[in-house]
Amino acid sequence: MTAIEQKFLYEQVAEDMRHAITIGTYSSEERLPSLRKITSLYGVSLATAIQAYQWLEDSGFVEARPKSGYYVLPRGCGKACEPEVSNPRMKASEVTVGELALGILEEARRPDLINLGAAVPGEDLLPLKNMSRIYAGVARREEALLGHYEAQQGNELLRKQISRQLRSSGVRVHPDEVIITNGCMEALILSLRAICKVGDTVAIESPSYYGMLQAAELLRLNVLELPTHPRDGVDLNALQQALDKKMINVCLFMPSFNNPLGSSMPHKNRKQLVEMLAAENVPLIEDDIYGDLSYDTPRLPAAKSFDCHGNVLLCSSFSKTLAPGYRIGYVVPGKYFDAVLKRKFLGNVASAGIPQVALAEFLRKGSYERVVRKAALHYKQRTDRLRQLVLQYFPEGTRVTQPQGGFVLWIEMPEHISGVALHDRALAAGISITPGVIFSPGGDYQHHIRMSASAVDGDAIDRAVKTLGELSNKF
Template identity: 45%
Template sequence: MARNAEAVTKGGRSTLYEQVAGRIAGLIEQGAFTPGSRIPSVRALARQMEVSVSTVLEAYGYLEDQGVIEARPQSGYYVKARIPSPPDAPRISRQMLSPTTVSSRDISLMVMRDSIILNRIPLGAAIPNPDLLPGEKLSRMLSAEARRHRAESLNYDFPPGCAPLRTQIARRMLSAGCTLNPGEIVTTAGCVEAVNLALRAICRPGDIVAVETPCYYNFLQAIEAMGLRALEIPSHPVHGMSLDALRYAIEHHPVRACLAVTNFSNPLGCLMPDDHKRELVEILAARTIPLIEDDIAGDLSFSQHRPSVAKNYDRKGLVLLCSSFSKTLAPGYRVGWIAPGRFQEEVERQKVLANISTPMPTQLAIAEFLANGGYDHHLRTVRRVYARQISLMADAVGRFFPAGTRVSSPAGGYVLWLECPESVDVMKLYELAIDAGITICPGPIFSARKKYGNCIRLNAAFWSPRVEQAVETLGGFAAEMCRP
């Protein structure tokens, strides 16, 4: 931060906006404003410093460019965390780009079991903070909708699923640049089921599925359970899946499908730019390879703009768009959906074979919340909170973890990916964390090849002094492993 303060004050003679920027940068450096805290509004600072609003806007824009502060939609300007730069994109090699059999089930199940034990600090599982969810309002709507639709609530809801919910989903997806007819949507028991149905509709045992790496471990488990092979495609920590590596992979292997999280991936949190999404769809469409797109975190952008989906660029019905309301409203309601394009008939058949239908009462409650519950207002609130907590946790990592630790810089969601020095064994770190009453998610379960032995994923949805202390404890364990 000192370098940033010097950058805006050096040069002798400076413009008025540079003087204002230097004043704010100095206050941040002195600790008057801490990472994640809100700085004065544009109008308030203009009055305090007796300058014009445009001068303050120029100063804040300059500080944004320097990485000192960040703007948050409908909230104001905040001090950015003093964190290391994100890790570079993985190197692309021919040796890396070969399919492999997945076998991560035992470790993954251990992590999930450990994460649900009460009284542990929940930094492992990527679950939302229940204190930020509209539980009471949803409960009232669940009860009211079950009474109003008594017969439907007690019956099977055969595919494609709850009509009011599919209508609300279709309307909401317009904000993601995607025009869907409610009849093109199938409701599911969460996003994981949506992805599973997509894989079963497309693939057969032995087929190759291209996945980004690191990859959400539940997807790897599904690939393993179906007898498929994973082909790991390197991902850039900011822009997502490497399209050059994907091109090479599909030229040299009979890839049957591609699975990607284009918006705020789990665990990197990367956001694929729109032109990359379009190119991704075109690369796959040229070889008639389906794309399974997971957009479960798309509504949790820290920006005022909800990012688009790759499905928006689909002209051949090859993109199967999957999502749910588990990260934003109620994971326990298990309400998800899929827009499967040309594969809809097979997806509906697989849905009936899997569990016949999705529970109707929770679908009706979510539909009512989307229609009349203030979903956009709710999203604005949780986006601001998660953006601040990501910043606070990243800053804590920078303070407590050993030198050389790198951390992702997501633009949405609530998970952070840490790359520790090579001497840190995260499976050993996992054991130490459990003994200390802390859960973390070790990097190897995000790879079919058990890579990322020095990486962990942390959940920033729960921030408190107790969580900060937990990060300090983890950092201390990691630092011990780095000592000669």
């Protein structure tokens, strides 16, 4: 057993009591067994019983009432309604993601389904008219762009705009340090390809975006899942332990609004993360695709902004903010620039020119900030609303994250509910959700689902979540 897996006695007692509360053995407002009763029930000392109840209190499950004992707090308040820090096995493993993940994006394309599954942005919040007008203008004016390959590294005008845009995330780079890609997914794959060889180990947050798992599977890399806090992101102590044991070749993290957790690393953790990895010469691939959709302004600086050694490869795209259909992303690969560029050429020579020039023109006109601010405010309202609906309709014991950016929610249901079965039943009822198992290589998160709040608007969503609640109550 690793130090991370070991649990203190009081934690075991507290976990068991938490479980009893979660499955409804003790209901809201009910008085819990006295401390003395706990000592005889579990065969532990009074000090251990006190520690267990303190843990439950700190975690927001119970409250101590003077001279009366400990009571279960109502659901939906306190930390009790948020998932806990994840607790993966901390063992590098091969990845097999399976067919399930491939179906999720397809479901988002079906007009007969209410999409709470795929993490696609709300179409009403994208500047599609403006972008298509600019696109049409560029295509008409600059037909020569069709007559040659765009630069391998990407269009110069666009790289310039991106380097300006990156200043808002604290990243100061020359346009020549940016490589344009076909979306963030290509940026991630090129980065992994540039750094890793078959059999290397990639450390990821647990849970993590299934696209990353698929990438690891494709490149025959092992994955090491790290404990991750639903608010603060990856556990740096656990990471340090893995680094000390030389278990990791590269880290692939989403410090800003992890998909699916929505967690956001505090400022000081980002700096510490970059320093820890530089000290061990382990590169960080930073996926910042949701970073600009922060509900707070200014957004937190990207981890890349603390990088003094070229050890961080910053990957992002405009798929969540402007237009997923443009398929434009980028990577700022630091000291891995040449290795990434070579692989870009081998993959597809260069990205298409017209979308790049059109995007450069859009960014030059200066409305990116306004578009993204407006969208982030809407996403905040939509995630809040979806969260409330889930807590209202889902079975007692359901926990939901409270992200500070992006538009996905991670939902932990009572253990007897299968996320995959709920997905299948929801699909039959005309609703798409994402089962939690696809966010882990080891088949964890069986009773979890991810929901996207991006399209949550109008009464249809109330009805859809009510239906999901009814379905989940039938398990």
